[in-house]
Amino acid sequence: MEILNDSTFVVPHVPRGSTGVAWLRSHVARFAEGADHVRRREAAVRLLEKVPLDRLRRPGHPVATLAEALGLPRHLASDVDIVAASYQPHDPVTPEADQAVGRLVNATGGRWNEDTAALIGLLVQASGATRSAITGNRPPVPTTRRTSPSGEEVLVDLSRFPFGAGRHACPGEQHAEALLDGVGRFPGLHDADEPLLLPNAWDFASAAALVRRGYLAIGTTSLGVAASRGLPDAVGSTYRETLELARSLARLPVPITVDIEAGFGVDAGELAAELTTMGVAGVNIEDGRGDRLESVDEQCDRVSALKAAAPELFVNARVDTYWLGLDHESTSTRATAYVDAGADGVFVPGLRDEPLIEDLVGVLGRTPLNVLAEHPFHRLRELGVRRVSTGSLLYRTAITQAVAAADAYRAGVSAPTAMSYDHIEETRRHVLPEPR
Numbered sequence: 001m002e003i004l005n006d007s008t009f010v011v012p013h014v015p016r017g018s019t020g021v022a023w024l025r026s027h028v029a030r031f032a033e034g035a036d037h038v039r040r041r042e043a044a045v046r047l048l049e050k051v052p053l054d055r056l057r058r059p060g061h062p063v064a065t066l067a068e069a070l071g072l073p074r075h076l077a078s079d080v081d082i083v084a085a086s087y088q089p090h091d092p093v094t095p096e097a098d099q100a101v102g103r104l105v106n107a108t109g110g111r112w113n114e115d116t117a118a119l120i121g122l123l124v125q126a127s128g129a130t131r132s133a134i135t136g137n138r139p140p141v142p143t144t145r146r147t148s149p150s151g152e153e154v155l156v157d158l159s160r161f162p163f164g165a166g167r168h169a170c171p172g173e174q175h176a177e178a179l180l181d182g183v184g185r186f187p188g189l190h191d192a193d194e195p196l197l198l199p200n201a202w203d204f205a206s207a208a209a210l211v212r213r214g215y216l217a218i219g220t221t222s223l224g225v226a227a228s229r230g231l232p233d234a235v236g237s238t239y240r241e242t243l244e245l246a247r248s249l250a251r252l253p254v255p256i257t258v259d260i261e262a263g264f265g266v267d268a269g270e271l272a273a274e275l276t277t278m279g280v281a282g283v284n285i286e287d288g289r290g291d292r293l294e295s296v297d298e299q300c301d302r303v304s305a306l307k308a309a310a311p312e313l314f315v316n317a318r319v320d321t322y323w324l325g326l327d328h329e330s331t332s333t334r335a336t337a338y339v340d341a342g343a344d345g346v347f348v349p350g351l352r353d354e355p356l357i358e359d360l361v362g363v364l365g366r367t368p369l370n371v372l373a374e375h376p377f378h379r380l381r382e383l384g385v386r387r388v389s390t391g392s393l394l395y396r397t398a399i400t401q402a403v404a405a406a407d408a409y410r411a412g413v414s415a416p417t418a419m420s421y422d423h424i425e426e427t428r429r430h431v432l433p434e435p436r
């Protein structure tokens with residue numbers, strides 16, 4: 001603390017640079033002292049003052065959320081993460097990081113000046129620290145460095161001052177807390193008094209109607225996504241359609257969790273990064289592969305890769321032993337292995353036996369168990385289930401009702417009641433109050 005308040009202990013010196021990471025380091029407040037520091041810090045604070053904290057309380061990649069609140073595209077988050085790994089003067093600078101700085105400057109107006117550096121600097125400062133907090137590190141930034149009057153480098157312990165102190169103290173503390181609130185929203189719904197009742201949508205209109213009715217989070221149904229596009233379910237054929245749907249649902253004001261089947265055969269880390277950058281809060285990943293189960297080790301690798309790339313993504317590991325009617329005895333071994341690999345929740349569709357549900361709740365302890373809505377909600381709550389999904393039920397009901405309406409007209413009898421044209425139109429406006 002004394003060192004951070006002592007003006008004779010200065011931040012590490014950075015050489016002046018005209019491009020890449022060297023340019024960024026030598027134009028931000030973080031590695032400047034004196035008048036340069038005061039002027040650059042004021043520029044950063046002016047930018048932060050324009051950000052309404054409520055816009056930061058959203059799920060998904062925290063840097064993407066901050067970028068959007070600063071009027072920038074969300075996808076800049078991936079370049080910001082690359083730069084963050086080379087930002088500190090003691091970090092080696094990679095060619096990728098130098099190129100990423102160039103892209104960030106272009107994307108933020110193309111001017112290599114202190115205002116641009118302040119903007120990129122905010123995103124880079126937010127990147128490592130918030131991700132570290134999300135993975136549970138306390139303090140998220142354990143130490144910082146200063147140079148003593150005799151030129152020695154000193155490591156300063158931040159356990160008592162997680163946001164620093166003195167002239168370089170973090171100006172983004174409230175912003176960090178709002179971002180962490182946003183990331184905590186979806187996991188927090190699994191810790192409420194009531195289990196999370198998660199309805200599964202298949203398009204924007206079905207999700208919007210459910211949001212309007214007050215459901216706190218929305219999932220997707222892979223059957224609904226596949227069947228409504230004329231594709232087979234559970235064979236990895238809806239990668240593009242699922243991402244398209246995820247992008248449109250991420251505009252909704254509630255957390256969205258996406259069924260990614262078995263991962264679509266693409267790189268799990270890249271898929272996680274893409275979804276969290278859109279603002280998606282969680283995914284379901286299944287271990288069923290047609291008529292067999294994936295090996296536990298391979299599935300654990302996939303779960304770990306999702307979490308490593310996007311620690312803020314709530315990974316619900318689906319165990320398909322009951323769904324496929326295979327190897328029931330391995331259910332709890334599989335579930336605990338996926339939790340050890342980083343899964344935040346476990347979903348066992350098709351598990352209906354009450355004593356078995358209760359046992360698995362006990363085995364999982366703090367990790368929430370998710371089952372399908374096949375018993376009354378109050379009964380599942382008594383059994384300790386913490387998330388109840390409707391799965392494909394709503395989609396199947398919608399199709400059933402649509403066919404019944406056509407049949408009723410053909411038979412000359414009264415049709416089932418339906419929402420009006422205006423109601424559907426109005427629902428979109430109602431759930432998307434602000435343009436994004």
Ligand code: HEM
Nearest residue numbers: 029030125126129130133140144163164168170172175176
């Ligand atoms: C949990 C999240 C965060 C933690 C723990 C954290 C921590 C810190 C610490 C300890 C420092 C001081 C470093 C030093 O004195 O050497 C700092 C500086 C800074 N932080 Fe944060 N930070 C977090 C998130 C953020 C966010 C979200 C933003 C922007 C919105 C931000 C912007 C900055 C800036 C611009 C500085 C440099 C200030 C200066 O040198 O004058 N930080 N942060």
